[in-house]
Amino acid sequence: MAKVKLTLLFVFFGFLALLLQLTFFHVLPLGPVVPDLTLILCVYLGLYRPTVGSVLGSFLLGYSVDVFSSPVLGLNTFAMSVVFLVVYLSSRRIWIHNELWSAVLVFAAGWVKGVALILALGVFASGVDGWHSAFRYIFLEALCAAILAPAVFFFLRRSQSHLEPARTAV
Amino acid sequence: MLALIQKNQVLITSFLSVLVSLYLLIVASTGQLRRDPVGPLVLELMRPFAALVQGALNTTRGLTAQYRELTGALAENQRLKARILELEAERQRLYEAQATARRLQGLLELREQIPDKTVAANVIAGSASTWFQSLTLDKGADDGIEKGMAVVAAAGVLGQIVAVSARTAKVLLVTDSHSAVDVVCQRSRARGIVSGSLEGPIVKYVKRSEDLKPGDRLITSGLDGVFPKGMLVGHVEKVQKKGQGLFQQVTVTLAVDPRKVEEALIVIPGGRPS
Numbered sequence: 001m002a003k004v005k006l007t008l009l010f011v012f013f014g015f016l017a018l019l020l021q022l023t024f025f026h027v028l029p030l031g032p033v034v035p036d037l038t039l040i041l042c043v044y045l046g047l048y049r050p051t052v053g054s055v056l057g058s059f060l061l062g063y064s065v066d067v068f069s070s071p072v073l074g075l076n077t078f079a080m081s082v083v084f085l086v087v088y089l090s091s092r093r094i095w096i097h098n099e100l101w102s103a104v105l106v107f108a109a110g111w112v113k114g115v116a117l118i119l120a121l122g123v124f125a126s127g128v129d130g131w132h133s134a135f136r137y138i139f140l141e142a143l144c145a146a147i148l149a150p151a152v153f154f155f156l157r158r159s160q161s162h163l164e165p166a167r168t169a170v
Numbered sequence: 171m172l173a174l175i176q177k178n179q180v181l182i183t184s185f186l187s188v189l190v191s192l193y194l195l196i197v198a199s200t201g202q203l204r205r206d207p208v209g210p211l212v213l214e215l216m217r218p219f220a221a222l223v224q225g226a227l228n229t230t231r232g233l234t235a236q237y238r239e240l241t242g243a244l245a246e247n248q249r250l251k252a253r254i255l256e257l258e259a260e261r262q263r264l265y266e267a268q269a270t271a272r273r274l275q276g277l278l279e280l281r282e283q284i285p286d287k288t289v290a291a292n293v294i295a296g297s298a299s300t301w302f303q304s305l306t307l308d309k310g311a312d313d314g315i316e317k318g319m320a321v322v323a324a325a326g327v328l329g330q331i332v333a334v335s336a337r338t339a340k341v342l343l344v345t346d347s348h349s350a351v352d353v354v355c356q357r358s359r360a361r362g363i364v365s366g367s368l369e370g371p372i373v374k375y376v377k378r379s380e381d382l383k384p385g386d387r388l389i390t391s392g393l394d395g396v397f398p399k400g401m402l403v404g405h406v407e408k409v410q411k412k413g414q415g416l417f418q419q420v421t422v423t424l425a426v427d428p429r430k431v432e433e434a435l436i437v438i439p440g441g442r443p444s
Binding site for chain 1: 179220303429
């Protein structure tokens with residue numbers, strides 16, 4: 001039962017993240033930068049819930065962003081899958097006790113996602129014109145995500161420990 | 171063997187996930203993906219929520235503006251304040267109604283200029299990604315909308331439909347680097363392609379010999395087969411002739427700011443005027 005509740009929590013958060021990215025974040029004075037909550041969720045899943053379901057979840061998060069935003073289906077799906085894989089491989093060596101460190105990790109994940117996107121754009125779409133701007137975009141997007149990461153991690157960890165009392169007691 | 175797979179199931183699934191997404195990219199980028207079976211479901215699922223939040227945000231914007239106007243009146247006595255609040259609320263409502271009427275009037279006038287049939291639609295969501303510039307409209311295949319149709323706002327060209335579900339349509343905006351609108355300069359008849367870039371909208375492929383000046387109006391040529399001829403796209407902002415290249419570097423100020431658009435017209439080519 002706890003597993004189902006936990007899955008529902010992540011599904012709900014993923015849905016909320018996408019909804020905010022589609023609507024509310026456009027009201028914020030951030031120019032073209034849309035804070036990437038789906039990236040934070042993907043990093044969280046890779047770190048604290050590395051399961052087959054989380055792999056599928058990250059894939060679907062990227063896919064959903066693609067459905068609404070990408071000119072070519074699969075660009076964000078690919079980037080998000082790569083981020084999950086990298087975070088999962090790193091999670092064997094990293095253990096974050098402090099929420100602030102999550103900001104550093106999400107910032108790095110933002111760069112991984114940005115580079116994966118640029119590569120995919122270069123190979124499968126019309127590419128990126130202006131490297132300087134591309135890196136500025138990656139930096140700003142990663143920074144926004146990093147700023148939000150501690151709060152999101154805190155919320156998700158609290159919710160997860162609330163739904164998994166037995167596990168946190170150990 | 172089975173134990174090894176079970177032990178590394180997350181790693182294996184992650185690799186598979188990357189491979190499947192790559193396959194999806196290959197299929198989609200080569201145009202082999204005729205129908206996306208899941209995408210329209212996601213669009214339809216999000217539609218009511220996105221429309222609800224967008225509506226609430228539009229209302230909040232109005233209220234915030236009203237609140238800012240009212241902060242100067244705090245020193246007023248209680249009775250007058252209450253009265254002002256009442257009047258401001260009424261005024262805000264009227265302003266909003268007037269602004270909506272003006273926007274719709276603009277769309278109506280535009281609709282009369284376009285020889286093809288048009289369908290009016292509301293914007294229900296923006297782009298979920300920093301990297302791609304898109305909008306979601308509340309009209310879809312049920313209203314006769316198809317991929318490839320042009321989308322225009324009262325002030326000018328907005329973008330092109332790139333995906334549709336039963337009741338929603340995704341618009342790739344002119345500001346996206348993957349978009350291309352064939353334009354002609356109204357004054358000198360110089361031709362080019364307006365496209366987005368990470369540094370802002372630009373005109374591509376304008377020969378060095380062509381005559382373009384800041385302030386020139388750029389209109390659709392109609393040659394791309396998507397946008398009706400003669401629609402305003404934007405104005406030339408800056409013209410540069412760097413190095414020895416074949417083309418000029420031209421930046422554009424678009425006629426439409428996609429972030430401020432709330433309603434748009436979808437042009438149905440060959441359809442009878444409505």
